[in-house]
Amino acid sequence: MxxxxxxxxxxxxxxxxxxxxxxxxxxxxxxxxxxxxxxxxxxxxxxxxxxxxxxxxxxxxxxxxxxxxxxxxxxxxxxxxxxxxxxxxxxxxxINTDLTNCTISHFITGYGQRMIAYRQADGTLVCTKPEEEAKVDPLVIAIWNGDVATLRTLVRQPGTDMLQANNLGWLPIHEAAYYGQARCLRILIEAHTGTVNKRTLRDQTALMLAVSRDHSECVTCLLESGADPDITNKDKETPLFKACEKENAEILASLLNYGAGVNKLCIQGWTALHEAVYRNNLEICEMLVRAGAKVSLKDKYGLSPLFVAAQSGHLETLRFLVKNGADINSEATDGATALYEACKNGHEDIVEFLISQNADANKPGKSGLLPIHIAAQKGNDGKNLLNFTYYTNGFAKSVKIVSMLIKVTNKVRVRRSGISPLHLAAEHNRDEVLEVLIEAGYDVNAKLSEDWSKRYEDRRSSALYFAVVNNNIEATTMLLEAGANPNLDTLSPLLVAIRQGCIRTVTMLVEHGANVNFYIPSHPTTFPATVMFAMKYLPMLKYLMDNGCDALSCFSCSYGSDPHPPLEVSQDRRGVLSNRPEIPSNTCVQFCEVISTPSICRWAGPIIDVLLDYVGDVKLCARLIEHLDSYSDWTCIKEKATPPRTLMQLCRLRIYKLLGTERLCLINTLPVPVGILRFLRHEERTQDF
Structure with a gap:
């Protein structure tokens, strides 16, 4: 062809x-x-x-x-x-036949063939060759295949090296133990008894490998041949520890019968009992305790087996440890107790058992929190809800745990901690827990200690503030109805609600006595901070004015009709040029300066219009007139401010003054004629008397 x-x-x-x-x-x-x-x-x-x-x-x-x-x-x-x-x-x-200066890379073909590629310095491919397969000792091949006859023949041949290790430090005896070839293992031990306790590069003996692979027959063979059951690997784990990890009671019994130490510590400080408790294997726990395992040994973090059982939610194992003398109030390095950890992980049955055994519910951790604090914040965040059933069950468990802890927790110790469970329940949106705590008589006006308050940038102090920050209307309602004072915090919850634009929360706070004329001490202004926060929400601004907010102070200006300082041209972080007023340092900020900021000045006319409905004769400063002159439709607003004001407006202001700020908040409940109410709300133009 x-x-x-x-x-x-x-x-x-x-x-x-x-x-x-x-x-x-x-x-x-x-x-x-x-x-x-x-x-x-x-x-x-x-x-x-x-x-x-x-x-x-x-x-x-x-x-x-x-x-x-x-x-x-x-x-x-x-x-x-x-x-x-x-x-x-x-x-x-x-083709460059000199491959000494070539770079080498490895790859595998689609058929599994391992190849080597040789390239020049510029990346040009020179040639490819198959990788040379590593030579395997015939002894190892015979072990892999379980070929006892061939192995016996090879062992008897003169010159056979029984101590030849591979790149991992494995001898033939390790291969036999790992692959469970008990008959091959006996032949190797008979031929060279000294290899029984030899270690690999990871300090693994043949016994360790046999235990880790659950090869009981090999374990028995090695122990009978003098294998040391206490030789550890690089992680300081003994074969006994590995048997507990594999939950193999048969191998564990063999190791104990040959004198394996039950209280050896691994690199993390865990004992075999720690591992058995973690695996919740009661049978193995009983075997270890009968063999002398100490139930109170702690690891490097101070965790005892009892702590591990409480943390993992293993009730039967926990009962067994308590029955055998475990200290129920032992503390970890961070001061946490078993009860503390059970509350943290939401193990209701563990908490119930520990309380029945008189576990101390008033012992705080290093953070100063008691178990009831941890239980109050336990649960899943509803905003990240993925599994409704699990979420609901988690809340139900938290409520039950908190209910149990309320009975055994000293409220004096709670006050000493500087934070109330109410704070944590409100912070983490645990409404059911919050309700239980309120019913139990916890003070809704308890304030954070100075140390706890400093952990928050806004220096919050009340549980109500946490609820308002989270925009949790249900929690806010519960706290206010229980008597929470909305004026305890450095930064009023009312300002937070206004900033969020939540009129429902604002209404509740005002109805329960929130100060509508609140000033921020750290940022002094000549007018209420509530007005500054509500400028972008005109209906909310009007609501505040209806309830006694001071509008007159907004028209007080130190410059009056005189020219104001020029606007300073600045550049924000995004590189956008903006005008902001040049405000003298160490002085109160005036209304006309705030309304001149770029984000608010476009609403200057409507804002001034709303405020004029709640003042009498006022004189607009030069800056406010400048804003009103900037837009032709705002001319009527400027005329509205020109004195004298109408007699109807002056009468309305007089009624406001007679009622007072406190009564204005409750105006809907006062015995005032409906016509007067409409008049006070500026609804006289749309309603007939």
Whole structure:
């Protein structure tokens, strides 16, 4: 069969048919890869002269001749391939045979063949070769296959090295133990008893490997042959510890019968009993305690087995430990007790049992929090709710745990902690827990201690503030109805509600006595801060004015009709130019300065219009007049401010003064005629008397 011709890329030559491709059927993976590499290099070499030929023919307005690949002088052949069936290979003219300066990379073919690629410094591929397979000791192969006869023969041969380790430090005895080849293991031990306690590079003995793989027969064989059951690995774990981890009672019994130490500590300080408790294997716990395991040993973090049981929610194991003398009030390094940890993890049955055993519910952790504090904040955040059932159950457990702790927690100790469970329940939106605590008589006006308050940038202090910050209307309602004072915090919850734009919360706070004329001590202004926060919410601003907010102070200006300081041009963090008033330092900020800020000045007219409904004769300062003159539709507002004000407006102000601020908040409940109420709300224009 004639060798098929192969056309270069872009030519119209004859393509290879099915019979031609059959020529590659007998090639191996590496030969196919080598062929592909050589072919790509040949294409790259032939492309250059072809391009020059095409370029020359275009210049002479002649059609370019077909580019024909040269026929290789010595094509590679396989013994099982006929000489006439020659593969059309174009080897490169130059292959660097010196591979010493080449970079090496490894890859795996689709058939699992591991290969090595050699490249020059510029990244050019030189050649690929299959990786040399690591030579495996015949002893190991016999062990893998469980070939006892071959192994016995090899062991008896002179010159057989029983101590030849692989790159992991494994000897043949380790291989036999790991793969559970007990018969092979006996042969190896008989041939060389000294290898029984040899270790790998990770300090693993054959016994450790056999235990970790649950090979009971191998464990028995090794112990009978003198294997030491207390040799540890790099993590300081003994075979006994590993048996507890694997929960293999049979192997554990064998190790104990051969004197394994039950109180050895691993690198983290855990004992075998710690591990058994964590696995909640009561049978193994009983075996260890009967063998002398100490129930009060602690790890490097101060955790005892009892603490682990409480943390994991293993009630039966916890009962067993208490029955065998475990200290129920032992503390971890951070001061946490088992009761504290059970509350943290929401284990209702554990909490109930510990309380029944007189666990101390008034012992705080290093943070100063009591178990009831931890239980109050336990649960899942409703805002990130993924599983409603789990979320509901978590809340139900928290409520039950808090109810149990209320009976045994001293309120004096709670006050000493500087924070109330109410604060934490409100902070974490635990409404059901909050309700239980209120019913139990916890003070809704309890304030955070100075140390706790400093942890928050806004220096909050009341549980009500937490509820308002979270925009939790239900919690806010419960606290206010229980008598919470809305004026305890440095920054009023009313300002927070106004900033959030929640008119419902604002209404509740005002109705329960929130100060509508609140000033921020750290940021002095000549007018109430409530007005500054409500400028972008005109209905809310009107509501505040209806309830006694001081509008007159907004028209008090130290500059009056005189020119105001020029607006300073500044650049914010986004690089946007903006105008802001040049405010003198150590002075109170005036209303006209705040309303001149870029984010508010476009609403200056409507804001001034609302405020004018609640003042008598006032004189607008030059800055306010400047704002009203900036927009033609605001001319009527300027005229509205021109004295004298109407008699109806003056009468309304007089009624406001007679009622007083406190009564204005309760105006809807006062025995005042409906017409008067409409008049006070500025509804006289739309309602008939």
């Amino acid at each position: 004639a060798a098929p011709s192969v056309s270069p890329p872009g030519s119209t030559g004859t393509s290879l048919g099915f019979d031609d491709y059959s020529l590659y059927g007998n090639l191996s993976d590496e030969e196919l890869i080598q062929l592909a590499i050589e072919r790509s290099l040949a294409d790259a070499q032939s492309a250059a002269p072809a391009a020059e030929s095409i370029k020359a023919s275009v210049a002479q307005n002649k059609p370019s001749p077909a580019v024909v690949e040269p026929t290789p002088s010595h094509p590679p052949q396989r013994n099982n391939t006929p000489s006439s069936a020659v593969c059309p290979i174009n080897p490169p003219k130059y």
